[in-house]
Amino acid sequence: MTVESGAATTAALSQALPPDEPAPDGLVQLLTPEGERIDHPDYPLDLSAADIKGLYRDLVLVRRIDTVAISLQRQGELGIWASLLGQEAAQIGSGRALSPRDMVFPTYREHGVAWCRGIDPVKLLELYRGVSHGGWAPEEHKFHLYTIVIGAQTLHATGYAMGLQRDGAVGGDRGEAVIVYFGDGATSQGDVNEAFVWASVFNAPIVFYCQNNQWAISEPLEKQSRVPLYQRARGFGFPGLRVDGNDVLACYAVTQKAMQAAREGQGPTLIEAFTYRMGAHTTTDDPTRYRLASELEVWKLRDPIERVRAYLARTGLAEPEFFAEVDEEAKQVGARVREACRTMPDPPPLAIFDHVYAEPTAILRAEREQYAAYLDSFDGESAR
Amino acid sequence: MTTLTLSRALNEGLRKALENDPKVLIMGEDVGKLGGVFRVTDGLQKDFGETRVIDTPLAESGIVGTAIGLALRGYRPVCEIQFDGFVYPAFDQIVSQLAKMRYRSRGQVSLPVTIRIPCGGGIGAVEHHSESPEVLFAHTAGLRVVACADPADAFAMIQQSISSDDPVIFFEPKRRYWDKGEVDTANGVASALPFDRARVALEGTDVTLLSYGPLVRTCLESAAAAREDGRSVEVVDLRSLSPLDEDTIRASVRKTGRCVIAHEAPVYAGLGAEIAARVTEQCFYHLEAPVLRVGGFATPYPPSRLEEHYLPDLDRILDAVDRAFGF
Secondary structure, eight states: OOOOOOOOOHHHHHHHSOTTSOOSSOOBOSBOTTOOBOOOTTOOOOOOHHHHHHHHHHHHHHHHHHHHHHHHHHTTSSSOOOOOTTOHHHHHHHHHTSOTTOEEEOOSOOHHHHHHTTOOHHHHHHHHHTSOSOOSOHHHHTBOOOOOSTTHHHHHHHHHHHHHHHTTOSSSTTOOOEEEEEETGGGGSHHHHHHHHHHHHTTOSEEEEEEEOSEETTEEGGGTOSSOGGGHHHHHTSOEEEEETTOHHHHHHHHHHHHHHHHTTOOOEEEEEEOOOOSOSSTTOOGGGTSOHHHHHHHHTTOTTHHHHHHHHHTTSSOHHHHHHHHHHHHHHHHHHHHHHHTOOOOOGGGGGTTSSSSOOHHHHHHHHHHHHHHHTSSSSOOO | OEEEEHHHHHHHHHHHHHHHOTTEEEEETTOSSSOOTTOTTTTHHHHHOTTTEEEOOSOHHHHHHHHHHHHHTTOEEEEEOSSGGGOGGGHHIIIIIITTHHHHTTTSOOOOOEEEEEEOOOSOOOTTSSOOOHHHHHTSTTOEEEEOOSHHHHHHHHHHHHHOSSOEEEEEEGGGTTOEEEEOOSSOSTTSOOTTSOEEEEOOSSEEEEEOTTHHHHHHHHHHHHHHTTOOEEEEEOOEEESOOHHHHHHHHHHHSOEEEEEEEESTTSHHHHHHHHHHHHSGGGOSSOOEEEEEOSSOOOOGGGHHHHSOOHHHHHHHHHHHTOO
């Protein structure tokens, strides 16, 4: 993808948010909910038709994977699933703005970002099916394992960014940076605030990407903060901005610029992607107990996929066949994921004992042997 | 051989680690210019620079959490937690993140992080400065937990811990920081006893006295006193609290037939309980008496004017040894 990023500097970022005049909760938006392309002076964006069609394809495919995963949970094939419904643009826009060398630290809901990093969706399902705690190779994909304890990964990401500094990987043409994902609820965690302090003090090359989906399970944003979340950054000493999290183009543009600033050694940025969790927190949650259906209806009008479709169709950048092809591909991807999940074998019982330490300790070896003997004591069935 | 305090021996060990591996970092509160509140890192920032010896913001979860990130990038961070009672803000990062990363990644991720914690009482400190939280970490799979008791071990074990590809919780007996001992700083640690092995600190035949960290010296003094009463006490310095060196423990108890465990931490659900269960299981027909424990009470750490009652001293340890002969 090609982007007219211009000179992405901290100064430029601050121009979007004059220090004395915080943007009046204004979103950076490049594509309206109706599919109108609008310009923003700080975020010129020149994506080709093929690029935008690529983003549309990503959005549709990850939504399909999500839909399939929810069904698989309902059918008993997954223990639980954390749906990304409604957050596709926030994830695909930011995920596609990264360079292959950038490192990503996700929460447990970043299925769209995982997609952008080339993680097979089936690997995500392993975790929710209960056959692994995350089966992908983090360094190979530059995508760390999902972190479930809220906010803990922000510190890992900051430390990793400090490692980049020590490796001399900041600045120059081959600069690297880190992006860390977290939610609105996480901003109340001590770890997230400590990460802000560390990143600021050490000027770490990191982008804090907060998907504000308005709900931390049942608690609305006003239970977490009395100020817009992006404004928190200023108190820590780095720029913050709010982007329309349902606008894939805007999410792409702001992430691209903030990451470039980080790679160049200009320190951290907080991006608040203002979006909405259209589904339940997880498949065990029941949002009807705490929020009104009318709220969801409002957000359905801001759907992250529909506006791209409307834009592509109205401008003639995409023919009807394109949409049919993407739908067909989504069906195929969904079918493959469903089949792979259903046929996914359980790990052998003795795998419990693997990889606790670099080398198994004597105590672990003894427990493993005892349990193996116990399993072997059952006649007939091959217990292991 | 050089005569060093335990604190200085740690300093020399850290220096060697920094010299031998450019990926080794030291990070913590006041570890730079000040050299740490116990001066364990004295002079290291001056010699290795601020990017390798890092004065961090004052937040323990941040120290361990960013150390994890640095380790993910290929570094070997050595974190200092200033006092035992300040480790709890980092508990999630240690227990849920650091300890489990290798397991949850199916062996694809190593986190070679060492966390140094000055531990134990006896220095007349205010609360939260005298605790012995080792069993909280020993109970956590994925962590190695070790405790040094003398300068020679301090020098070798800190280097072994840093070299380990597993995360290590490294307990330093703070009231022994100023104890002196002979240390062979010229030789590497290759010939040193592996850090997951216990050491027979004093051979004996009548009773095995197991301990670690600050009470090893007290146990040796108790053994000397018992000798005057005609009892031959074998003192074993466990050194590794997780995993336990069962072979050394078993061999000693099978030889003596009696076992007393001493630690500063509360006896209740302490490391002694685990050892007693294992000794009973593995040495049942060799035992002349039940395994006995002596340690802190099932109370919070008391105000320091009472700590001499709380901490097992020579007399309380001898009392336990006496009881082991009463069956």
